[in-house]
Amino acid sequence: MNKFLILVLLLLANAVFSQEVIKKSYQIIEPRSIYLNGGMRSEFGGKSRTYIKIDLPPNTVEWYYSFSTSTGKSGIKNLNLALQLSSLLFDYSGITSKIASKVKVPEGSSSLDVYLCDIENIDLFYKKVDNNGGIYRYIREGTVENTKQAVVQINDVTTNTWYLGLKNPSSFDGVNVSIEVVAITAEIHKTPEQERAELYGGIGWTQFENGDYLKCIEYSDKANAEYELGWVTANKGLAQLMLGKESIAMDTYVNAITLIKKQPYSEYVFKEVIKDIDNVLIRYPNIKGAREIKKIIELQQQY
Template identity: 70%
Template sequence: MKKFSTLMLFLLVYSGFTQEVKRESHQIIEPRSIYLNGGMRSNFGGKSRTYLKIDLPPNTVQWYYSFSTSKGKSGVKNLNLALQVSSLFSGSGAITSTALSSIKVPSGSGSIDVYLCDRENIDLFYDKADRKGSTFYHIMEGTVENTKQAVVQINDVKTNTWYLGLKNPSSLDGINISIEVVAITEKVIIETKSQEQEKAELYGNLGWAQFENGNYLKCIAYCDKANAAYKLGWVNANKGLAQLIIGQEDMATETYINAISLIKKQPNPDYIFKEVVKDIDNALKVNPELKGAQEIKKIIGWQ
């Protein structure tokens, strides 16, 4: 049976305090509609380029902008970027690249160019330096060209003030742009452990040592001692696994339900859930017919 070696090391290294990463989303630019004239027609009124100022909040780890387009002056679209980002990335779970694909944006009907620039180069962009024999520089990660709609993720530019330059590449047709900008911040919160919590962790580690030696009843006894001092999610998961192995399926299910509730409220829930599932999988390798194990894995998967 594979033990919680990494988790136990985490607990020992941070003896005396716990560390939690708090993640929040911040709407930098509220949804807005911007109309840009065609390049040639802008000579007679209106404009074919504009820009948005992006003041990144402290502790930004990544930020997003989404946009969609409509031909002509009408066609405001609901992007819901802030709501979608908040639901995906708030809390302490890992930020995954695959999550980006789940953010939805309405289909557009006309193409625009968007350039991520600093203060000096956004002035050159707005002054159309590229049309006057000069140039401007931009950050490739936050730039898209000839695009009707997109969700763009920026990971490398995380501090200070930046600018999104918006350009209508058409010489004749005007275009309406719906755009929104959201940043994600992370803050490490350190909390001092109580004497009761440290005592519970020690009993929990002793219980797991008994589990590894095949002494499942002693494992359960030490877990109960831990719970009497301070309830920890991973300790209850260990107890539940020991109960499964000795055939106490109903009791194990109840213990795992308590474990899940605790894990969700305590630091590093995603990591601990992963380790809990690993231990159940290892138990199934030893006994593929272990009653209740698959059902408990499904419950954990719903979290």
Template identity: 35%
Template sequence: MKLRLLFLLILLSSSPSFAQLTMVNPTEQAVSVAIGFYVEKGLFKGWNTKGWMPIAPHDSITLLPTGIAGGTFYYHGVSTACDQGYTGNYALFIHPTEAFAIANAGTDAPVTLNKEVKKAGFVKVDLPAGQRSYRLRLPALNCTQQGRRTGEWLVYLDRDKEEVLKPDQATYMRRINYQQGVPTGLVRDYYWPSNKLQWDGKLQSEHPAMPQGTCITYDESGRKREELVYQNGRATGPVRRWDAAGKEVITTKKYRTIKVLEPQQGYLVSYYNPGNSRTVIPVQLPPNTVSWYYEFTAFRNEAQLQAARAQFKLVSELSRLVDNTGTLTLALNALSTPPGGSICNVYLLGNTQQTDLFQAKKEFSYLREGTRSSLTSAVVPVSQTASQQVYLGLQNPDNLYGIHYALEVVAIIEE
């Protein structure tokens, strides 16, 4: 024990009381660092390493009071909370868990009292000629915990805002915070490499990108160019834009109706009769859909259904109600409802997994908006959905009688 203590005292001793190397930890996680440094004379002349020196979050530590010899030093670090650490391409000896002091650390014959030392990758830092002091700010860590992103990240993006690995491939740089892999709080994108603010807002997810709330775009001179409000990744409400001089440009939105499904009809048997008492109708919504409607009616008698279907006029009524001045002046009571005589359950389903469960008469989930039970006839409004592909599941709940149904779907898109 005495021999080991003497070895450490000789290797780590220093004469001046002031420090020459300051290491700053700017991250939210505590880190422990090891350094590689050159000893100019004495018994342990050559490259030495020592560690571990803990640095608390947003704190610093001072090292190498005799100055940095040779204009070069190395560092290696581990984070207490992240899968990542600080590693480089230069191999020097460390001990992975114990405090250590190692001479001849760059050779294959290290001198140390520590057992089971091994080589690790160090980052090299070169100083200007003649300089012996340095202040190193550790780079921010893109931290994962068990593979899930956490804390603040710096992410490089190409011109399409797809993530790239290297700064020289980037058009933008993003500052983003994660909580268990999910974006949280304000996200800021910057032009790269000028580091000027380009966009700020919130993201519900990145892949695919789903903005949420108020999002603002800036030009490289710092002027606001566009402001939009998003809900579940889709723009809602008016768009505000500014020209290069900073003057707001008055814009208007135009809307038009698109017939998604022509009026169609079908038949559903009663629950206990052979045949289909359920059916699924796919609905492929066009791009830029802001809302959509389905018109529905059901009868036991096919002739009554045909008469009711002839009264379908959803397209013409929606077209009349769409206001091209930039707002949608739609009142549901202004839309006429066709007659109906028999009940049917209509479920709005979000994916094929739920449609399969629905048709197999197993437990399934559905979207509340757009779902109606015991429906005889109606015009049902649906606001934006997370996907352009949705499904309407029709179920005849009657145990004795089959029903004939008719259905059409119309969307309102923004141009």
């Protein structure tokens, strides 16, 4: 069977923000069964490690893999990851962790390690350099170890090609793995006002990076005059912090949080806003109000 687009195509419109979000569930890897020998026994035949290439489709906002394990060399479990994701409700910011937790996966009986790697490190993983004192690097968000079954969500890396390295942690016992991979893509249809707002917002952030905080505020205001964007408002608040306007910045961030929660990709935007604050704190650890604002934003991520 060829790869296919699951028959999910949801048009979500919001009267306040007038944005149309088209979301699709795309099955990257169809359910497949992979047998991995034990590490010691693989020296005499078979393999204890393998990998799966993941080509993320354009406009991926998050992706998932699920797996379950069993003993024996054959058989595949019905994971139904794509069908389950397609049947779940989508909200403005994508599939939340709460919704993802509703995905069911058959109970496993053997342990498996899965590492999310780029092309350079998956080669090191496959060659078992760690058995000879070497190291390979992996993305922690997409990695699980000593696990019998799991549904794993990844939204930190959403472009290009990645690899899932599968490893049998047992020295002697073989493991049969059933695995499936699905991406969620989203496209936003923007109005001319929204596009102009994003352009002005981008100029404003460039001014911030150049150290011209007044210009950042000026272009952020121009952006929001076209169309209010949460991330632009947060940039304005950060510029106000840099100018020592703690009280005004707090009010600006409250407005930014309200906007971000109602606009697309809120989880991702909140992460980026926190990252910007962290970067400022690295350079200016004593800046007033930054840590308090960060705590407020972190609390909002839970709702």
